[in-house]
Amino acid sequence: MTAAQEHLDPALRVEALTSLLTERGLVDPATVENFIKTYEQSVGPMNGAKVVARAWTDPEYRARLLADGTTAIAELGYKGPQGEHIVVLENTPSLHNVVVCTLCSCYPWPVLGLPPSWYKDPAYRSRVVREPRQVLAEFGLDLEPGVQVRVFDSSSEVRYMVLPERPPGTDHLSEDELAALVTRDSMVGVATVSPP
Amino acid sequence: MDGIHDMGGMQGFGRVMPPHPGGPFAEPWEGEAFALGLLAIRASGTNLHAFRHAINRVPPAEYLSGYYDRWLMGAQNLLADSGVVSDDEVTARAARLSGQDAEEPPPPRPHKPEMTSGGPGNLRALDTPPAFAVGDAVRTRDLDPAGHTRLPRYVRRRTGTVTAILPAQVFPDSAAHFLGEDPQHVYAVEFASDELWGPGAEPFSLTIDLYEPYLEPAP
Numbered sequence: 001m002t003a004a005q006e007h008l009d010p011a012l013r014v015e016a017l018t019s020l021l022t023e024r025g026l027v028d029p030a031t032v033e034n035f036i037k038t039y040e041q042s043v044g045p046m047n048g049a050k051v052v053a054r055a056w057t058d059p060e061y062r063a064r065l066l067a068d069g070t071t072a073i074a075e076l077g078y079k080g081p082q083g084e085h086i087v088v089l090e091n092t093p094s095l096h097n098v099v100v101c102t103l104c105s106c107y108p109w110p111v112l113g114l115p116p117s118w119y120k121d122p123a124y125r126s127r128v129v130r131e132p133r134q135v136l137a138e139f140g141l142d143l144e145p146g147v148q149v150r151v152f153d154s155s156s157e158v159r160y161m162v163l164p165e166r167p168p169g170t171d172h173l174s175e176d177e178l179a180a181l182v183t184r185d186s187m188v189g190v191a192t193v194s195p196p
Numbered sequence: 197m198d199g200i201h202d203m204g205g206m207q208g209f210g211r212v213m214p215p216h217p218g219g220p221f222a223e224p225w226e227g228e229a230f231a232l233g234l235l236a237i238r239a240s241g242t243n244l245h246a247f248r249h250a251i252n253r254v255p256p257a258e259y260l261s262g263y264y265d266r267w268l269m270g271a272q273n274l275l276a277d278s279g280v281v282s283d284d285e286v287t288a289r290a291a292r293l294s295g296q297d298a299e300e301p302p303p304p305r306p307h308k309p310e311m312t313s314g315g316p317g318n319l320r321a322l323d324t325p326p327a328f329a330v331g332d333a334v335r336t337r338d339l340d341p342a343g344h345t346r347l348p349r350y351v352r353r354r355t356g357t358v359t360a361i362l363p364a365q366v367f368p369d370s371a372a373h374f375l376g377e378d379p380q381h382v383y384a385v386e387f388a389s390d391e392l393w394g395p396g397a398e399p400f401s402l403t404i405d406l407y408e409p410y411l412e413p414a415p
Contacts, residue, residue, distance in 0.1 A: 005272060006287040007258075010265045011225035016289040017232055017272065020281050024303070026239040027232065035231035040219050084319055085363050102204030102348050104248055105263070114220035114230070118213045120263040126206040129350065133398050138212050149400035153204065155346045156382050156405035157318040158362050 044113030045184035047078045048161060051088075051111060052187065053179035056166045066090055069161065073111060082159060083110035089152065090163045091189065096147050097162050098136065098189030100128045101154040108159035112187055119188065129153055139190040162187050167195040197249075197342055198349060200256035205350040205393070221264075229264040229271075236271035240278035241308030244318075245372035249344040250274045279304040309374040313366055320379035322364040326408070328383060332358045333414035336385075336406065344372035347410045351402075354391050355414045359403060360384035367407055381408040 008016070021027035051073055055062040065072040069088040073079070086108050089097035101107065102125050107115040118124050128135045132151050133143060143149065152160045164186040170178060173196070185191035203209075221227040237247050251259075251270030259266045275281040282304045291298035328334055335355045339347055346368050362382040370378035385406050389397040 005269060005276075005283050006290070008286075008290050010229065010262070010268055011223070012290050012293060013268050013272070013286065014225045014228045014232060015293050016286050017236075017268070017275070017281065018228065019293070020285055020289055021232070021235070021239060021275075024280070026280065027235050031235065032228055032231040035234065036221070036227035039230070040221070040227070044220075084317065087360075087362075102350070103201055103346060104251065116220075117222070117263065121209075121213055122203055122206070122260065123209040123212045126203040126209050127212070129204045129402055130207075130393055131398050132400050135212055139214075149398075150386075151400060151402045153348070153351075153402065153404040155348065156362065156407065157365050158382070158384075158405050 039109075039114050043080070043109060045111075045182075045187060046179070047076075047113075048108075048111035048184070048187045049179040049182035050076055050175075051078070051161075052163060052182045053175045055088075055163055056178055057175050062163075065163065078110040080110045082106070083108055084157055084159075086111065086159045086161055088161050088163050089150070089189075091165050091192075093165070094147060095150065096136075096143055096189065097150045097152060097160075098128060098132055099152045099154060099160045099162060100125060102126070102129055103155060106154040106159065108161050111161050112184060116184065136190060139185070141191055162189040164189075164191075164193045167193050169195045197252060197344070198340065199252045200259045201252040202349050204348045226264040229268045233267045233271040236274050238312075240274040240280050241310040241312065242274055242278065242374070243312050243371055245344060245366070245368040246309075246311075246374070247271070247274055248368070249372040250277070252344070276304075278308045279306040280308070311371070311374040311376075313371055313377045318366045319363045320365060320377065322379055322381060324381075326361050326381040326383070328358050328361075328381075328408070328411065328413075330358050330360060334358055334383070334385060334411045335414045336410055337412055339410065341369065343369065345369050345410075346405075346407065348404070350392060351385075351387060351404055351406075354387055356385040356387040356391065358383045359386045362405060365407070367409070369407075369409070382406065383408070383411065385411070 069086040105120040186193045250273035254266045254269045288298045288300045367378040367380045386403045389400045
């Protein structure tokens with residue numbers, strides 16, 4: 001907002017901008033609908049969950065995913081905006097990775113969809129690069145003191161996704177059943193995956 | 197610019213809001229705002245970096261009002277800067293939509309930068325070799341630009357180690373101001389927490405992607 005921008009209720013600002021841009025032929029309401037539908041229905045953490053489940057069940061896929069995330073993720077059909085170059089970070093019993101974007105809210109859209117509100121809020125962005133263990137504890141994730149913590153601040157066009165640990169007692173589960181266990185938060189690194 | 201958006205390490209924002217289930221948009225207008233922001237980049241003949249900078253220029257109090265609020269005000273900044281839609285037009289249209297009798301000003305004259313690089317597609321191949329190698333100790337420069345940058349305050353003048361050479365990319369500091377793609381090598385650089393926050397810091401490491409002009413060899 002510049003000094004010239006009036007304070008407006010955002011819903012009214014949307015309506016005003018949409019009507020002006022539509023009149024000028026610069027926005028097609030059908031395109032707007034399409035964007036909304038895409039990110040409400042087809043692009044979301046269920047995509048990343050399938051990547052994780054594949055990595056848990058197929059060691060060769062896991063190796064490809066960690067070596068070249070973008071290509072391995074594209075094998076499952078996931079690519080597009082905010083996914084030009086995706087690096088996958090593997091969590092292990094001794095190493096915990098967690099991802100943030102302190103400057104805005106960069107997030108790997110093709111695998112996780114649009115970010116949740118907490119990821120975009122000042123508290124997470126300001127604190128997780130300064131006191132990550134405390135922040136993770138507030139998410140209910142208490143890490144043992146011996147676990148090494150690595151925080152990734154996504155400041156370029158590279159996007160990061162966490163490969164969480166496979167929970168114990170899941171040997172009998174199918175790939176689809178495993179995918180159903182994987183949460184968005186575990187792929188950002190603020191949670192672990194719980195057994196069923 | 198040292199704006200409110202540069203939040204890494206700031207204190208006083210309280211606890212992190214707990215995750216809650218549900219879709220990406222809390223209210224219908226948020227979805228429309230999301231789409232409008234992306235469409236404004238195209239309509240204004242600009243790029244993603246200019247959009248980020250337009251959001252960063254939203255004044256602090258307004259910036260903190262909410263994610264899709266600032267996203268929308270950033271989109272309006274882009275459209276006003278390119279002469280596609282003026283702020284006065286938005287004000288007048290909003291008044292009319294609210295049932296007031298407001299006179300609408302004539303549309304401005306567009307002057308779009310038409311530098312859309314760095315929209316989709318920021319990766320570039322460079323002929324010049326990277327200046328740093330994995331394992332090199334590097335120091336972040338003492339940069340304090342008035343314009344766009346992706347070097348946050350909290351990692352300036354700090355010493356770290358290159359842990360990966362990432363694909364070269366369009367340089368946001370140049371592209372956001374329509375000065376060309378100016379592609380640069382990009383590195384993942386790891387800092388120890390006590391280098392960032394002093395001897396009492398929690399033990400952890402911080403890795404951040406930094407463009408080559410942000411870096412110099414460690415002294």
